[in-house]
Amino acid sequence: MRQGPAGEEAMVLEAYERFQFRRDGRVLTVAIAAPGAVNAVDARLHAELATLFTDLQHDSHSDLIILTGEGKAFCAGGDYAWFEEQIRNPKSFRAIAYEARRIVTSLLDLEKPIICRLNGPAAGLGATIALLCDIIIADERAVIGDPHVKVGLVAGDGGAIIWPQLIGFARAKEYLLTGDLLTASEAARIGLINHAVPAAELDSKVAEVAAKVLGNPRWAVRWTKTVANQPLKALAAQMMDSSLAHELLSNMAADRAEAVRAMREKRAPRLTGE
Structure with missing residues (x-):
């Protein structure tokens, strides 16, 4: 989308099928x-x-974006039917590598401040997107985690980049290697997110922080964010190709297919190490 009349920009946003947009x-x-x-x-x-x-x-x-989820969830990971298609046809997984890279790099390139209103569960790519936002404010009942390993995948879509930067390598590797979920309150306590508040206070807290950010000069805010994101952008440039390549390889492993079947059937996986 290029800057232009409001009608033209609205038409671009209206073309999205998986997002809803509200202006205030x-x-x-x-x-x-x-x-x-x-x-x-x-x-x-x-x-x-x-x-x-x-x-x-x-x-x-x-001048400011609030990213949230409709309903009771933010974004709880990948769709299992889509997973099974990727397992049956690894070429379909390979074909989305460019998209996966652009999700991370374009989010880091966004100059406008973006607040994540974490209204419910965020897992896998959903957690990565939430954590790559500038400020994360959660309903204290929400959970967040990166359970890629539980479905047989490498955490290659940005999780291995952002988690260690927020909570250090020891904690990050524990959560990435176990796939465990954290409560929002625990995530706030260890510094993974900024705030966890009661559900009734979520909107007021988001509005409070947004007002503080918007109360500052636009370009000072945008370019401060730009500078602060430079190390993350460098890490993404360094790591994303390798991360996605390893994720592609893990998608072709036998245990990947078994892990997804077990999740769908709500049973323990019978892993072979292959």
Whole structure:
């Protein structure tokens, strides 16, 4: 999207099928609205995430983005039907590597401040997107984690980049290697997110922080963020190709297929080490 009349920019945003947009002055709320109860990532949502943040950068009618989820979840990881298609046809997994890279790099490139309103569970790619936002404010009942390993995948879509930067390597590797989920309150305590508040206070806390950010000069805010993100952008450039290559390899392992079957059948996986 290029800067232009409000009608043209609205048409670009209206083309998105997996997001809903609400404006309040210079604040644009972007809500993940995928089919199903947990806003799981399917092929369409993945493709739209790869262009969303570039389009938000060029939206001339907003200065701050609030990213949240419709319903009771933020984004609870990948859709199992999509996983099974990737297992049956590894070429389909290979084909989305460019999108996966762009999701991370375009989110880090976004100059506008972006607040994550973490209204419910965030897992896998959903957690990565939440944690790559500038400020994360959660409903204290929400949970967050990166359970890629539980479905037989390398945490290659950005989790291995951002978790260690927020909570250190020892804690990050424990959560990435176990796939365990944290409560929002625990995540705030260890510094993974900024705030965990009661559900009734979530919107007021988001509005409070947004007002503080918007009360400062626009370009001072945007370019301070730009400078602060430079180390993360360097890490993404250094790590994403290798991360995605290893994730692609893990998608072709026998234990990957068994892990997904076990999840769908709600049983313990029968792993072979292959």
